Amino acid sequence: MSENLFEILHQAFTPRLDAIFLRPASGAPRSYREVTARSAAFAAALRAAGVTAGDRVSVQIEKSPDAVALYLACLRIGAVHLPLNVAYTAAELRHALEDAEPRIHVGRPQDATRAAGMVEEHAGLKILTLGDREEGTLVEKAARLPPYEDVIPRAGSDLAALLYTSGTTGRPKGAMITHENLATNARALFQTWAWRPDDVLLHALPIFHVHGLFVALHCAMLGGSPVEFLPRFDPETVRAALPRATVMMGVPTFYRRLLATPGFDRESCRHVRLFISGSAPLPEAIFRAFAERTGHAVLERYGMTETGILTSNPVDGARIEGTVGHRLPDVDLRVRNADGSTSAPGEVGGVEVRGRGVFAGYWKRPETTRESFDEEGFFRTGDLGSLSADGRLTLAGRSSDLIISGGYNVYPKEIELHLDEIPGVGESAVVGLPHPDFGEAVTAFIVAEDGAAPTADEIRAALRERLAGFKHPRRVFLVDALPRNAMGKVQKSLLRDRHADAYAVEEA
Ligand code: MCA
Ligand code: AMP
DSSP: OOOOHHHHHHHHHGGGTTSEEEEESSSOOEEHHHHHHHHHHHHHHHHHTTOOTTOEEEEEOOSSHHHHHHHHHHHHTTOEEEEOOTTOOHHHHHHHHHHHOOSEEEEOGGGHHHHHHHHTTSTTOEEEEOOSSSTTSHHHHHHTSOOOOOOOOOOTTSEEEEEEEOOTTSSOEEEEEEHHHHHHHHHHHHHHTTOOTTOOEEEOSOSSSIIIIIIIHHHHHHHTOOEEEOSSOOHHHHHHHGGGOSEEEEOHHHHHHHHTSTTOSGGGGTTOOEEEEOSSOOOHHHHHHHHHHHSOOOEEEEEETTTEEEEEOOSSSOOOTTOOBEEOTTEEEEEEOTTSOBOOTTOOEEEEEEETTSOOOBTTOHHHHHHHBOTTSOEEEEEEEEEOTTSOEEEEEESSOOEEETTEEEOHHHHHHHHHTSTTEEEEEEEEEEETTTEEEEEEEEEESTTOOOOHHHHHHHHHTTSOGGGSOSEEEEOSSOOBOTTSOBOHHHHHHHTTTTTSSTTO
16 A cells, blocks of 8 residues: 555545635635645646656745645655755755755746756756746646646655755755655644644744644644644734634744734633644743743644654643653654663663654765664664653753754854865854854854954855855854863863853843
């Protein structure tokens, strides 16, 4: 039997085909039937352009109902969906295209020129824009073809998506996510969050990450639920749309910004049954302030691109601030000490997971894949945590120096490599410092070469071409030397401690 996720989702929402699926902030709402039909139209256009099962289709487009239809079109024809952050620069896009070798890249019309420049370099790659009426766009091509209504059978182990996530090596690598991974996690969340027939989801997340694309949309599709589909997180728009919603999912920055929004109160949340937070630690102060203002205990859960969602606080029962809850069904989760022994309750160790939701490995990186799993098939998440006697996980930081800024991951190594190339930079160290809005802020420490330090403007200008804006250091400190230990290793913890208050007053 085919395990194509498209079929699983389609079967689930078929009883509600004529109900509203996506209600965008502007433009007409789209029913499940309309989005399904659009996916068949796009499927035809992709196939006509030469996409076959297993081919990658990279997309770097704005959030829209058509972007969702394009994701479903990829699933339908067995292609591997590769969503990319719209903030990525040409250099970041190029890295993903070179690595993933997609058959088709679908970009925004305004990016057509830069993408076109890459075509010559990558034999066989075709560029399309989603576009509207102009000739050669996906929409226009689809309009000229009969829709492709079939669904290509897939095994659970076949790839459904490739998501780029940075590594300690500094260059993003593709996490290979299968149809079975996605279906397993979607069903577990649908059950754990007790999805209801009358649920309405408020969706303000980007759809190029696991959180917005899989976690949020799969729950809605399994329930045939309507989605308030906002283009981005704008606190005022979210406040206005909330009274129509029963569930909202967001990163901690969403909750902090809502609390700072005039008029956000109990009344705004009158129909909401569940506020869910994840992707970054939810500060206890926000949890408490939110509960006081709205009467809602935000439900915190924990996950990763490579694994989907792993743990969740309960819908019924106590949601404990600072913990990320119990493991989900189908997740094998343990905490181990460096010597391989199982950590005692309350003892901090490395979080390791196994299960049908855990990814198939890193694209074209068998060595890194092998190193990421232990001898029993457990994936080492890189997160540190402890389990209570009753099985609740509390995270205690990470073993790598990953920075999470507003729910986006930033790997210091990637930024340092670029900083070190700027004339006048001798060496650099990048750390995350506490930030009132983003949780952590990317911060750089630079030692000038021969005293000729670049100015902050020069650094900004140099990075603009190379790195998406959310990765740019919010502050650059010029220092005489980086603190090092006896082995010569940069002591980032000292930098973090010494400058812990750097953003204490900013935008507070
Ligand atoms: C935007 N900017 C940022 C961030 N986002 N800077 C630091 N950190 C950020 N997260 C910068 C832009 O580069 C730009 O800078 C300026 O802020 C304004 O951009 P804009 O897009 O208007 O920003 P915003 O609307 O304020 O965005 C903040 C945000 C957004 C709403 C928190 O970042 C967001 O939606 N984050 C969600 C991320 C997410 O979905 N993560 C899930 C990962 P300049 O003006 O200099 O150009 S999946 C995952 O982690 C796992 C599986 C899980 O557990 O969920
Ligand atoms: P990503 O690589 O974008 O999938 O981010 C995954 C990482 O986000 C995890 O390894 C955690 O470090 C972090 N994360 C996700 N949810 C939470 C949470 N609720 N609390 C703390 N960290 C989280």
